[in-house]
Amino acid sequence: MSAQPSAPARERRSRLARVPLLVWVFLLVPFVIELFWVFWPAANSFSLSLTRWDGITLAEPVGLQNFRDLAADPIFLTALRNNVIWVFGFGGLSVVGGLVLAVTLNKPGPLVGLYRSAIYLPMVVSLAVSGLFWRVMYAPEGPINGTLGLLGLESLERQWLADPAVALWAVLIAAVWRQVGYIMVLYLAGLKGTDPTLEEAAAVDGANAWQRFWRIVMPQLRGVNTVVFAVTVIDSLRTFDIVWAMTRGGPYNETQLLSTYMFQQAFTTGNLGYASAIAVVIFALAIGFIITYLARQARTED
């Protein structure tokens, strides 16, 4: 904005400046609802994390004791480790899968629409229901073990969701199944915004498909990459439904994520202060990515 606004601009601004009462109501009702139901509870979680509270008697302040206990809690440490695996495994597989599919299905052609629909169809199934679908797939007598048996791979058959060695990955695959379509849609939109002439020019200069992709197409997808990256990490830290539906964190807490452990501590065990401390850890891990996402959105607002 220039220091000396032109006459019409000044006029427009002065007219904009008179905010009618009705407009204040329009803004403040939703804003106050969000403050009361989102920001006020969030602030409360921080203060609760410094207490021991069972939800019935008064909360007893304990300082940072909850966090010290967390550092020595083997289940919490498993959940933290699993969440790291989840960010890389779930995030990595869905981003790579989504990107590969988007590049493959970018150009229109016969059946391409059908392929795309099939890949993003799982997104309409809720995470909880996806979990139930995959419980059927992973059942001891289920289709996966049955298929392995038909292929003569009986040695690979196992109790997918009861075997601590593979349960986390079994759940992770189910989550990737649902996420890949979303990432593909984001990248398809990103690819639509790239300039095909640049790629053609590189082809003339003798760049092969691999080089063209990494040197020409990828740099143009920077914006989408930031969003995909932030969304994936935020989603990974929030993941709850599919794990809860498939294993509830079992067997022996081997598929516990921070969110499921937090929920269990809060609503099964009733350790509300301790659960809030886990929530604060989740927040601390997510905040950097939330800011990255917000910064990008703020830039596009300009």
Next chain:
Amino acid sequence: MTTLAPPVTPSVAARRNRRRRPRAARSPWLHVAMIPVTLLWLSPIVFVLFVAIRSYDDIAARGLGALPASFSTDGFATALTDGGVLEALGNSVVVTAWAVFLSLALSSVAAYALSRFAIPGRRTILLTMLAGNLLPPQILLVPVAAITEAIGIADTRTALVIVQVGFGIGFYTFVLHGFMRSLPTEVFEAARLDGAGPGGIFWRIVLPLSRPSLAALAALATTWIFNDLIWAMTVLRTESKFPITAALLNLQGGFASAWNVVAAGSLIAAIPTAIVFFMFQKQFVSGLLVGANK
């Protein structure tokens, strides 16, 4: 449903041939790779369908992985009645309808105020509202449960609607703000000259013009709210009030060995969002892209 390739003009085709560019979409390898991937992707849905239409005895005798040798709708009937899926579906529909309506109503007025008036600090307000939606829900669960207790709406569907609205509003406002800001100023000037007040302009001009983005958000919000599990489990305790997602997890506990009932219930739960998806596929996809593609 096939997407036809756009016609290629001769000159372009000639140029392409000279460069011998690989035409990925026409190559048979695309289909060689994609047909198995597509079948694999659809296989969980197909297998669940197979399980759902088999009889309990067939599953018990031949295992879960076998192809159907029987056809029975018992799974669906049991899930809907004894399993309480019908009741839960009703709860989900009521909660989703109210939550989507209220979210969009509140966020469209907020977006209108932020986009067309010189509210002091409007950018900060807007980004704060968006930030609220990005918070991990876990940081809200315990206090939200406590607040619903304190104001006497714990364990009600009303509380679930309010919580869904409060948590979603920020995102919807942000998206609608982006759209409303792009509306041409001339329309507003004309309406103002005709003597329309801020409320009249919103109702007669902004709302009708915002229909496409409202439709996209409605499609998206419907699937989000209908598919929610964690808020329902936080706010509700009485089984008869559970939405379909939470009810299904109970069903799975109660009918642990009756796989056909669990499978049928899961399919029923997926049908409403699948309908929204197929009817509003375009809006749904553009809804997914809002906030991500700019």
